[in-house]
Amino acid sequence: MTDTSTTPTGTTAAKATELLRLHRAPELLTVVNVWDAISAKVVSDVPGTRALATASHSIAATLGYEDGEKIPLEEMLDMVGRIVRATDLPVTADLEGGYGDAPGTIRRAIDIGVVGANLEDQLKPLAEAASQVEDVVKVVEQAGIDFVLNARTDVFLHAGDRDRGEVLADAVERGRAFLDAGAPVVFVPGFLSEEEVAHLVDAFGPQRLTLIGLPGHPPLARLAELGVARVSFGPVSQNVALTALQTMVEEVHRGGTAPEDTRRLN
Known part of the structure; x- marks a missing residue:
């Protein structure tokens, strides 16, 4: 058998x-989402980071697009590829709903080194x-x-004023169908x-559910006890960075300067 451990495919x-x-380990996997090469480098360099996840909303915003597959797929994959090349860690990509061709989009993502993906x-x-x-699973099996x-599943995001029990039942039905698929x-x-x-x-x-980390959610330690596989943070991480930038601008306008605890990260 040919040793492919040092080849791109390997x-x-x-x-x-x-x-x-x-994802299968009992320890909760946390992934702080990134949106470009420098955010990928900064996050991956922090001790304890084990994998990276991209945020489609954040990438779109970085390139001047609204969220919701408004960004051309070519531009999304170009940025995802830059993120993959900026780190030695596994990268999972937020590929929204698949941009009209989920299997084809996943195939192209694998070709640039992506090893996981969100699919709405x-x-x-x-x-x-x-x-x-x-259909996506077939593509993955072909990739080996x-x-x-x-x-x-977006049922809770679009729940509106529906009964929470009904929404939860829908999430269970859809989730089980996706696992069965x-x-x-x-x-x-x-x-x-x-x-x-x-x-x-x-x-x-256990180790089949992933969540987004939001203020007021159960603590990460409790989610680990419950058997959650992973918590990611979507566009929250970019909002944290932009909040810090906005705070600096406000301080400068008041006659101040950059925060004393600012680190050189690039």
């Missing part, structure tokens, strides 16, 4: 296997959404790597209570 395969292991259901009819997951498809994990973004998180873990199994 490196991608090894990173994919490691990313899947991180965008509340498509369940059969259609599950079929899309199946342990690609971590993070199948996302071959996705290793299911992403349920939104503000969830501890009871709702526990219900989803019971429905999917």
Whole structure:
């Protein structure tokens, strides 16, 4: 058998296997999302960082686009590729709803070294959404790597004033369908209570649920106890960085200067 451990394909395969292991381990995987090469370098250089995740909203904003697949796929993949090249860590990419061709988009992402991806259901009819997951899983199997498809359902994001129990039941139905279609994990973004998180873990199994970290959410240690696989932070990390920038501008306008604890990171 040919040793591919030092080839691009071998490196991608090894990173994919490691990313899947991180999701399956009982220790909670946290990923602070990045949006360009320098944010990827800064985050990956912090001790304890084990993987990176891109944020589609943040990348779009960086390049002057609104969120929601308004950015051309070529520009999204170009930035994702820059992020992959900026780190030796596994990178999972937020690829929204797949830009009209989820299997093709995932295939192109794998070609540039991405080893996992978020894929939104965008509340498509369940059969259609599950079929899309199946099609992506086929592409992953053809690539021969342990690609971590993070199948996302948007039911809580668009819950409105619906009964929470009904919304939770929808999330369970959709998540189970995506797991049955071959996705290793299911992403349920939104503000969830501890009871709702526990219900989803019971429905999917431990290390199958991923969440977004929001102020007021159950503590990370508690989410780990409940059996959550991963917590990411979406556009929150970019908002934190931009808040620091805005605060500096306000201080300068008051006659001040840069914060004394500013670090040189590039």
